[in-house]
Amino acid sequence: MGLDHAATKPHEALSALLASDMEAVNTLITERMASEHAPRIPEVTAHLVGAGGKRLRPMLTLAAAQLCGYEGPYHVHLAATVEFIHTATLLHDDVVDESGQRRGRPTANLLWDNKSSVLVGDYLFSRSFQLMVETGSLRVLDILANASATIAEGEVLQLTAAQDLKTDESIYLQVVRGKTAALFSAATEVGGVIAGADEAHVKALFDYGDALGISFQIVDDLLDYQGDVKATGKNVGDDFRERKLTLPVIKAVANSDTDERAFWERTIEKGKQDDGDLEHALELLNKHGALEATRKDALAWAAKAKSALEPLPDHEIKGLLTDLADYVVARVS
Amino acid sequence: MGLDHAATKPHEALSALLASDMEAVNTLITERMASEHAPRIPEVTAHLVGAGGKRLRPMLTLAAAQLCGYEGPYHVHLAATVEFIHTATLLHDDVVDESGQRRGRPTANLLWDNKSSVLVGDYLFSRSFQLMVETGSLRVLDILANASATIAEGEVLQLTAAQDLKTDESIYLQVVRGKTAALFSAATEVGGVIAGADEAHVKALFDYGDALGISFQIVDDLLDYQGDVKATGKNVGDDFRERKLTLPVIKAVANSDTDERAFWERTIEKGKQDDGDLEHALELLNKHGALEATRKDALAWAAKAKSALEPLPDHEIKGLLTDLADYVVARVS
Numbered sequence: 075m076g077l078d079h080a081a082t083k084p085h086e087a088l089s090a091l092l093a094s095d096m097e098a099v100n101t102l103i104t105e106r107m108a109s110e111h112a113p114r115i116p117e118v119t120a121h122l123v124g125a126g127g128k129r130l131r132p133m134l135t136l137a138a139a140q141l142c143g144y145e146g147p148y149h150v151h152l153a154a155t156v157e158f159i160h161t162a163t164l165l166h167d168d169v170v171d172e173s174g175q176r177r178g179r180p181t182a183n184l185l186w187d188n189k190s191s192v193l194v195g196d197y198l199f200s201r202s203f204q205l206m207v208e209t210g211s212l213r214v215l216d217i218l219a220n221a222s223a224t225i226a227e228g229e230v231l232q233l234t235a236a237q238d239l240k241t242d243e244s245i246y247l248q249v250v251r252g253k254t255a256a257l258f259s260a261a262t263e264v265g266g267v268i269a270g271a272d273e274a275h276v277k278a279l280f281d282y283g284d285a286l287g288i289s290f291q292i293v294d295d296l297l298d299y300q301g302d303v304k305a306t307g308k309n310v311g312d313d314f315r316e317r318k319l320t321l322p323v324i325k326a327v328a329n330s331d332t333d334e335r336a337f338w339e340r341t342i343e344k345g346k347q348d349d350g351d352l353e354h355a356l357e358l359l360n361k362h363g364a365l366e367a368t369r370k371d372a373l374a375w376a377a378k379a380k381s382a383l384e385p386l387p388d389h390e391i392k393g394l395l396t397d398l399a400d401y402v403v404a405r406v407s
Numbered sequence: 408m409g410l411d412h413a414a415t416k417p418h419e420a421l422s423a424l425l426a427s428d429m430e431a432v433n434t435l436i437t438e439r440m441a442s443e444h445a446p447r448i449p450e451v452t453a454h455l456v457g458a459g460g461k462r463l464r465p466m467l468t469l470a471a472a473q474l475c476g477y478e479g480p481y482h483v484h485l486a487a488t489v490e491f492i493h494t495a496t497l498l499h500d501d502v503v504d505e506s507g508q509r510r511g512r513p514t515a516n517l518l519w520d521n522k523s524s525v526l527v528g529d530y531l532f533s534r535s536f537q538l539m540v541e542t543g544s545l546r547v548l549d550i551l552a553n554a555s556a557t558i559a560e561g562e563v564l565q566l567t568a569a570q571d572l573k574t575d576e577s578i579y580l581q582v583v584r585g586k587t588a589a590l591f592s593a594a595t596e597v598g599g600v601i602a603g604a605d606e607a608h609v610k611a612l613f614d615y616g617d618a619l620g621i622s623f624q625i626v627d628d629l630l631d632y633q634g635d636v637k638a639t640g641k642n643v644g645d646d647f648r649e650r651k652l653t654l655p656v657i658k659a660v661a662n663s664d665t666d667e668r669a670f671w672e673r674t675i676e677k678g679k680q681d682d683g684d685l686e687h688a689l690e691l692l693n694k695h696g697a698l699e700a701t702r703k704d705a706l707a708w709a710a711k712a713k714s715a716l717e718p719l720p721d722h723e724i725k726g727l728l729t730d731l732a733d734y735v736v737a738r739v740s
């Protein structure tokens with residue numbers, strides 16, 4: 075995540091403003107991740123949920139509902155739903171990526187095994203599904219079912235697209251919508267829907283979540299090539315070593331000459347990497363202005379997120395959501 | 408599955424009776440397993456769906472709906488939903504069991520990789536979720552959400568229970584409800600619910616599916632120790648070699664003396680197996696009448712399935728469902 079370096083922290087301000095709702099979400103999460111019969115479930119989940127993260131997605135749901143004047147109880151269920159879906163996808167991602175670390179701690183697949191990560195992920199998906207059914211809103215169910223399909227489709231697309239130099243910016247965007255933005259936009263949209271907001275406001279919330287999520291992921295991908303390990307918790311070049319074709323490389327490949335293309339084919343498509351390859355990759359990224367162009371894309375999506383908020387009523391939360399969009403890109407501004 | 412040795416085949420009679428609905432289910436499945444963006448998805452799914460299986464679960468949904476006089480379109484959606492959930496769990500099971508074969512063909516995790524199996528499984532879960540939302544029935548959604556949670560919980564429970572000699576018959580039953588019966592009972596129950604059947608009829612359908620599923624799984628576990636590889640497609644002793652504590656072994660362990668318990672501890676809990684151990688295990692199973700007692704349990708659950716049908720209206724399908732319960736245990740009668 076890594077939203078933690080700037081002086082102003084809008085997610086903390088949001089968290090403080092929504093403190094009692096967030097407390098209710100945490101209680102519900104703890105209650106629902108339990109399993110009477112299978113103690114492995116809360117063990118694995120507690121490891122992940124205990125590792126923190128900023129609960130950004132459930133906070134977006136609570137913020138959207140409150141911004142739209144909701145006074146019922148179900149925004150809490152939806153916020154917990156969104157966090158369970160997120161946690162389930164993290165468990166499955168760690169199996170798929172064969173990761174050993176997440177949020178600075180060993181991953182569940184390492185501490186237990188891949189089996190537990192797959193099955194506990196499935197359990198959390200089912201629990202999220204139960205929570206959303208409790209809201210009694212078919213429209214909310216429709217939104218979350220569609221978001222789940224977009225997430226899964228994006229993840230599968232990434233499997234085949236990540237190491238294929240034919241992957242262009244439009245495919246990258248589909249993958250990013252799947253892996254990140256679909257849950258952000260569903261999180262904000264269902265907050266508006268449960269509040270019975272006007273269609274224009276629901277659309278504004280969707281668009282905000284979508285653009286915020288895309289911006290968030292682009293920043294993540296950019297920092298992988300120019301981040302500071304202390305600030306981001308990521309080592310420069312992880313994506314390169316894992317042969318992930320992210321936006322900076324896609325831009326450099328699009329501008330490559332024959333020799334450069336051969337370099338990307340060898341290192342990304344074939345995965346044959348030697349000492350000095352990361353340094354050469356960084357040179358090519360700089361030569362073609364790929365990092366700068368990626369940074370501009372991130373800023374443009376953040377700007378789009380902010381302008382999406384315009385139709386929404388004036389509210390303290392609206393200001394904080396604007397700040398949040400600025401904050402997401404502050405690390406690369 | 409292995410429902411294919413007897414002269415009368417009630418699932419074929421059911422399939423013939425429900426042919427036009429089954430056709431509609433197949434069309435819907437093919438339509439919905441497609442993905443515009445990620446060609447890996449239909450590849451993997453077609454491999455599994457193409458491998459056949461008897462579509463027993465969707466057939467149960469169609470049968471239940473028709474038995475209750477349903478005339479709308481949504482039993483087809485629900486049947487496809489149930490098959491998608493089943494296919495998704497198979498994909499994840501093969502990863503968890505590290506299987507190399509299913510239905511006589513290499514598994515998807517072997518042909519592609521574990522990643523594809525995990526993510527395509529997630530995709531099918533999402534697609535099933537979209538299909539059920541289309542029915543517009545919150546009660547159906549509630550039933551399927553609860554069934555999904557029971558399935559996932561049963562699978563996780565099996566991870567820890569399967570190699571633990573403390574696992575008793577009640578834990579075995581929980582695991583079996585999770586891995587098999589929960590989807591059978593949900594399949595029959597939602598058929599009744601979508602038809603707007605009386606509560607007594609809905610309960611009868613649930614009870615039938617539950618008992619049928621349990622009987623089905625017990626037969627499967629029994630055949631693992633006394634099956635004929637030609638008839639069942641299973642090698643005798645697979646569960647023993649995979650250290651799965653199924654009902655026959657649970658019964659033998661419950662009656663074991665000190666030496667026998669040490670044998671089970673070594674072979675199942677510690678997984679230290681030598682030549683001749685399977686033969687010795689079979690001796691112990693026979694000595695304590697564990698296979699015979701397991702067979703009686705399977706027959707008792709099949710009888711329970713049949714008597715559960717009593718409250719339901721007279722109908723050709725009711726007779727076929729009775730035959731189906733007999734047929735499931737015919738392999739061990």
